[in-house]
Amino acid sequence: MILFLQQMINGLSVGSIYALIALGYTMVYGIIKLINFAHGEIMMAGAYFAFLIAITTNLPFPLVLVFSMIMAAILGMFTEYIAYKPLRNAPRISALITAIGVSFFLQNLALVIFKANPKIMPELIVKKPISIGALKIGTVTLTTLVLSIIFMIILDIFVKKTKPGKAMRAVSEDKEAAMLMGINVDRTISITFAIGSALGALGGVLYSITYTQVFPTMGVMPGLKAFVAAVLGGIGLIPGAVLGGFVIGMIETVSKAYISSQWSDAIVFGLLIIVLLFKPTGILGKNEKEKV
Amino acid sequence: MLKVQNIDVFYNKIHAIKDVSFEVKEGEVVTLIGANGAGKTTILKTISKLLEPTNGVILFRDEPITKITSHQLVYLGLAHVPEGRRIFSKMSVFENLQMGAYIRNDKSQIDADLEKIFHYFPRLKERINQPAGTLSGGEQQMLSIGRALMSRPKLMLMDEPSMGLAPLLVQEIFNIIQTIKNEGTTILLVEQNANKALQVADRAYVLETGKVIKSGTAKELMEDDSIKKAYLGG
Numbered sequence: 001m002i003l004f005l006q007q008m009i010n011g012l013s014v015g016s017i018y019a020l021i022a023l024g025y026t027m028v029y030g031i032i033k034l035i036n037f038a039h040g041e042i043m044m045a046g047a048y049f050a051f052l053i054a055i056t057t058n059l060p061f062p063l064v065l066v067f068s069m070i071m072a073a074i075l076g077m078f079t080e081y082i083a084y085k086p087l088r089n090a091p092r093i094s095a096l097i098t099a100i101g102v103s104f105f106l107q108n109l110a111l112v113i114f115k116a117n118p119k120i121m122p123e124l125i126v127k128k129p130i131s132i133g134a135l136k137i138g139t140v141t142l143t144t145l146v147l148s149i150i151f152m153i154i155l156d157i158f159v160k161k162t163k164p165g166k167a168m169r170a171v172s173e174d175k176e177a178a179m180l181m182g183i184n185v186d187r188t189i190s191i192t193f194a195i196g197s198a199l200g201a202l203g204g205v206l207y208s209i210t211y212t213q214v215f216p217t218m219g220v221m222p223g224l225k226a227f228v229a230a231v232l233g234g235i236g237l238i239p240g241a242v243l244g245g246f247v248i249g250m251i252e253t254v255s256k257a258y259i260s261s262q263w264s265d266a267i268v269f270g271l272l273i274i275v276l277l278f279k280p281t282g283i284l285g286k287n288e289k290e291k292v
Numbered sequence: 293m294l295k296v297q298n299i300d301v302f303y304n305k306i307h308a309i310k311d312v313s314f315e316v317k318e319g320e321v322v323t324l325i326g327a328n329g330a331g332k333t334t335i336l337k338t339i340s341k342l343l344e345p346t347n348g349v350i351l352f353r354d355e356p357i358t359k360i361t362s363h364q365l366v367y368l369g370l371a372h373v374p375e376g377r378r379i380f381s382k383m384s385v386f387e388n389l390q391m392g393a394y395i396r397n398d399k400s401q402i403d404a405d406l407e408k409i410f411h412y413f414p415r416l417k418e419r420i421n422q423p424a425g426t427l428s429g430g431e432q433q434m435l436s437i438g439r440a441l442m443s444r445p446k447l448m449l450m451d452e453p454s455m456g457l458a459p460l461l462v463q464e465i466f467n468i469i470q471t472i473k474n475e476g477t478t479i480l481l482v483e484q485n486a487n488k489a490l491q492v493a494d495r496a497y498v499l500e501t502g503k504v505i506k507s508g509t510a511k512e513l514m515e516d517d518s519i520k521k522a523y524l525g526g
């Protein structure tokens with residue numbers, strides 16, 4: 001029982017990382033209907049930024065985190081400006097293919113700069129187990145979970161209560177109507193990329209601390225799983241991304257512990273297929289009629 | 293207030309607006325009437341910079357809007373009640389009205405204007421926290437008008453505000469237009485319901501397949517035989 005609880009907490013912690021990354025997918029999809037395949041690479045870049053800051057300075061963990069998130073936000077806005085904005089009115093498939101291109105470009109750029117062999121992430125969070133009753137939870141697991149939840153709450157307040165957050169929802173619904181309100185749509189899209197990328201970087205830094213490594217293709221698998229999480233929860237829906245992330249993290253951890261670690265990925269993707277068969281719009285998605 | 297001079301608008305190869313010119317003076321209600329497909333919506337979208345004319349100039353408050361974007365026009369005092377309402381259906385009634393006041397920061401004045409809107413449309417107040425998508429068609433139209441008023445516009449463009457509404461609601465919408473007019477807001481009203489539009493308007497332009505074919509005071513047009521026949525049902 002204790003072991004199972006401990007696995008659940010690990011699952012939540014891994015899941016919270018997927019959820020953070022999934023938020024970037026879902027927010028970008030919500031606002032410009034683009035599956036940003038380069039998002040996993042933004043996450044990877046965030047981890048490298050943290051790595052670089054950590055080995056060149058002796059800043060404390062919170063500052064390393066903040067700076068790497070800011071740098072990733074700038075990178076995210078930059079990719080949007082360079083690669084996606086010129087395609088705003090092009091067919092959706094063009095932007096999708098461009099996103100795959102950006103993904104390869106960033107991966108290969110990292111490969112050229114940092115080489116293929118993994119770098120060891122400095123121990124930004126001192127690793128030691130904390131006992132809560134009979135439970136033993138690692139500091140990394142706990143920090144990951146707490147930080148993720150804090151940032152999800154901040155995001156929720158931002159989107160629901162602030163003026164730019166509401167503008168973001170307005171733009172997601174109807175760009176022309178949003179313009180007629182005086183909302184700068186281009187800037188709102190840019191802010192969305194910045195926030196999604198910063199959250200992705202947070203996920204990347206936590207991921208690389210958890211697995212102690214940074215390498216050019218590190219964004220691929222978590223990026224894919226986070227994408228699955230976003231679709232599973234209902235793409236475009238912020239609570240969907242969070243729910244999907246946690247569900248996938250739990251299933252992955254539990255199936256690794258109790259079934260087989262080789263099969264865990266297959267189980268995760270199998271689950272996606274089953275859910276989509278019954279509910280194509282994801283767990284929280286509504287089967288909306290297309291507006292005429 | 294608004295001068296439209298010799299504009300042409302195309303959708304790819306379709307020549308939707310052909311050499312159209314007209315004017316709206318401060319304090320006036322001007323209506324563009326015309327059948328479905330005449331080009332009314334295209335003209336309003338061009339004024340709002342959602343579409344670009346290939347020829348001609350539009351002056352808003354004596355400034356050419358050639359280099360101005362849609363969202364900047366709102367800051368200059370333009371509001372547009374678009375065809376089909378286009379409210380933000382997943383956002384609450386209150387949030388929709390807040391989006392209408394997006395360009396403003398004067399909190400106390402915004403609150404006063406909210407009260408005014410709720411005075412015009414008491415039904416919106418009852419549904420203040422409801423997602424706007426759950427409102428009836430007429431309520432959505434009221435929200436769309438209220439939302440536009442929240443920016444305190446100098447000129448309001450209204451695209452068929454009575455479309456698809458029951459007669460009683462149509463009357464209610466036109467009463468509000470009259471009230472907005474009385475408060476001094478300039479209005480460019482597009483309508484297929486020429487009867488009602490001419491009653492509230494000072495002047496009118498008649499549009500046919502992208503061209504202005506007639507213009508005059510509302511009174512003149514109401515008495516014009518060809519207009520009576522084509523647009524006023526006899």
Ligand SMILES: Nc1ncnc2c1ncn2[C@@H]1O[C@H](COP(=O)(O)OP(=O)(O)O)[C@@H](O)[C@H]1O
Pocket residue numbers: 303306308326327328329330331332333334335
């Ligand atoms: N998006 C579009 N693409 C191509 N043609 C259009 C489009 N919108 C309108 N049109 C055409 O332009 C003409 C004017 O349309 P519109 O301005 O919507 O007329 P109205 O508002 O008077 O009913 C019509 O012939 C219509 O078919």
Ligand SMILES: [Mg+2]
Pocket residue numbers: 329332333334375452
């Ligand atoms: Mg129309």
